[in-house]
Amino acid sequence: MRDNVKGGALTEVTFYILLSLYTPKHGYAVMQFIEEKTGGRLSLGAGTLYGALNSLQEKGWIEPCGDSEGRKKEYHITAQGKETAEKELARLHELVSVASGIVGGTHYE
Amino acid sequence: MSKKYYRFFGGLLTAQENWLNKMSEKGYRLIRTGKLLYEFEECKPGQVKYCVEFIAQKSKNNAKDYHDFLEEMGYSVFYKNINLNYSVGRVRWRPWAEKGGRIATNAATFNRELLIVEKENDGKPFELHTSYEDKENYYSNLRDPWFLLLLMFEVFAVVNRSVILGAAALISLIPVIVYQSQIMKNRREARTKEW
Known part of the structure; x- marks a missing residue:
């Protein structure tokens, strides 16, 4: 059975931030990563990004890394964050398969 | 220069x-x-x-x-x-x-x-808050000080039976309404969309 029954859905912003932090990044690089991966579809405001990074840190899904003396603060994803991202991926797979069955085949592009 | x-x-x-x-x-x-x-x-x-x-x-x-x-x-x-x-x-x-x-x-x-x-300027719009939830939150921060002013003026206006303070209360009501309507708008959008 799926073990992702509980936990709920992530917001797109949350999921993309988690994905971006599989390799350590500072805020600006996170923003660039998301814009690049979505072809500019999702463009994150700095205030929104700041709030999201703080909430994810409170949740324990990401943490600051590197020498804290460095001028730019870098974050990376935690084990708990990876687990969350995996569950979300499974949820999205389910969603896509249900949607494809109803709306029609997967025509990307 | x-x-x-x-x-x-x-x-x-x-x-x-x-x-x-x-x-x-x-x-x-x-x-x-x-x-x-x-x-x-x-x-x-x-x-x-x-x-x-x-x-x-x-x-x-x-x-x-x-x-x-x-x-x-x-x-x-x-x-x-x-x-x-x-x-x-x-x-x-x-x-x-x-x-x-x-x-x-x-x-x-x-x-x-x-x-x-x-x-x-890179030609793109410059916004600090982009998700509906975050915007709602930001407008709440803007509304709250005005809301407090409104309450204070109102109380003092009633206690002192002062028309001037009553007018001040009415004036602080304007930003409260403006920001509140933004909050409601973003909350409504957030029901179906994230950003």
Whole structure:
């Protein structure tokens, strides 16, 4: 059975931030990563990004890394964050398969 | 050659933002702010874009953290006072602020209620808040001080049977309504969409 029954859905912003932090990044690089991966579809405001990074840190899904003396603060994803991202991926797979069955085949592009 | 302007915008943050963006279009970018002062130097017309961000609810550390974060994002950030305060002696009470920011002292958070954020113009719109939930949150921060003012004026107006205080209460009702309608609008959108 799926073990992702509980936990709920992530917001797109949350999921993309988690994905971006599989390799350590500072805020600006996170923003660039998301814009690049979505072809500019999702463009994150700095205030929104700041709030999201703080909430994810409170949740324990990401943490600051590197020498804290460095001028730019870098974050990376935690084990708990990876687990969350995996569950979300499974949820999205389910969603896509249900949607494809109803709306029609997967025509990307 | 720098140019100095003196302007009072009070709580009209959008008007301040629009004015700064107009200045940029005319070829002036901000280099310094004072109480009522805005000092500009020449730049290419439209070289930069501005956002005015309300941060009075933040504690000193959080305001600094946010300020530094924005600078790391590559923006130039100026502290600015809002020129609207109710004070008792030298201490300002902000019951609507987060812990650590409720008493504003001259050294810490007083006269640093706003951030003016400047970005090199890349042709894209400049917005600091992009998700509906975050916008709702931001507008709540803007509404709360006005809501408190409204309550205070109302109570004093009734107690003192004063028409002037009653008028002041009515005036503070305007921003409360404006921000509240933004909050409701974003909340409605957030029911079906994230951004």
